[in-house]
Amino acid sequence: MDIKKQFLTLILIIIGVFLLGTLGYELIEKWGFLDAVYMTTITLATVGYGETHALSDTGRVFTIFLIIGGLSVFSYGLLTLTTLIAEGELQRSLRRGRMDKEIAKLKEHYIVCGSGELGEHIISELLQTKRPFVIVDKEIGNINKFDNKELLYVIGDAADDKALLEAGITRAKGIFCCLPLDKDNLFVVLTARELNKDIRIITKCVEDPSEQKFVRAGADKTVSTNRIGGLRMASEMVRPTTASFLDIMLRDKKGVRFEEIPVKEGSKIAGKTIAASGIHEETGASVVAIRSKDSEFLYNPRGSTVINKNDTLVVLGTVEQIKTMADLI
Numbered sequence: 001m002d003i004k005k006q007f008l009t010l011i012l013i014i015i016g017v018f019l020l021g022t023l024g025y026e027l028i029e030k031w032g033f034l035d036a037v038y039m040t041t042i043t044l045a046t047v048g049y050g051e052t053h054a055l056s057d058t059g060r061v062f063t064i065f066l067i068i069g070g071l072s073v074f075s076y077g078l079l080t081l082t083t084l085i086a087e088g089e090l091q092r093s094l095r096r097g098r099m100d101k102e103i104a105k106l107k108e109h110y111i112v113c114g115s116g117e118l119g120e121h122i123i124s125e126l127l128q129t130k131r132p133f134v135i136v137d138k139e140i141g142n143i144n145k146f147d148n149k150e151l152l153y154v155i156g157d158a159a160d161d162k163a164l165l166e167a168g169i170t171r172a173k174g175i176f177c178c179l180p181l182d183k184d185n186l187f188v189v190l191t192a193r194e195l196n197k198d199i200r201i202i203t204k205c206v207e208d209p210s211e212q213k214f215v216r217a218g219a220d221k222t223v224s225t226n227r228i229g230g231l232r233m234a235s236e237m238v239r240p241t242t243a244s245f246l247d248i249m250l251r252d253k254k255g256v257r258f259e260e261i262p263v264k265e266g267s268k269i270a271g272k273t274i275a276a277s278g279i280h281e282e283t284g285a286s287v288v289a290i291r292s293k294d295s296e297f298l299y300n301p302r303g304s305t306v307i308n309k310n311d312t313l314v315v316l317g318t319v320e321q322i323k324t325m326a327d328l329i
Helices: 003-028 033-045 057-086 089-105 117-128 140-144 161-166 182-195 210-217 225-238 240-251 279-283 319-328
Strands: 110-113 133-137 153-155 174-177 200-205 221-224 257-262 286-291 297-299 312-317
Touching (some): 110 117, 182 200, 200 210, 210 221, 225 240, 257 319, 312 319
């Protein structure tokens, strides 16, 4: 039973016993309301005060059963509280409350649907690059496998509106659909697109024929695990050094990454050359490519290359260097 329901049940039982005691004294002893309430209170509290008025034999029998009922309720409440503490339910419930408040504050965050083998790597990358995210998974056991105890998560079906809304999908920047089966991910894509028209949706695709279905359902990009795996195996065979470059970079404790930074309207480097902007000297990150607003890439731009507004810079650096460059730009 949910912890809130357990406490609610306990409170209702206490109120029920109290009302029963009050009503009993009123009917059996013909006492007034205040006298009945007072007698019920001192009886259930077992404080040992004397009787309000002399009790009839029937009233004494009723009092005996009322005392037994009160002790039973007290024992049940103590057992419930002890069980909740021993099993960690109380602590988890309090943490759940704090977590819900933290999730409610998030904006421009990411949602990871499924924390299995694929989701685990996504979560690791988001943690490494210090991006805010929420996990949605059916099984709490999948969440408990992570050493990080500060993870934000929702236990539920990712295809369910309620679970995604709890994860803040209306305020989220992107969602990863990485459930084991294509049909499950398809439902998540449909639900996510319905709840947030602007969210970026990336989904896992196992079977090639499913790719077009995902696109029609609203996915921005599909990632075929079989295709990616095959290309990677071929690269490891014919160009092992190049293939291992990204792996080594991703495992680097400094958190070296490729990242994209948009040059928005009003940026102080818009209209300047890369050399004149001084972004490399001030941040340590390097611009390795520029994507213009017409979606064309310029690779290895020279210092004399002009940075225009609405360009997107592809940069290489540590997480801290990239954040500094983004703030500067």
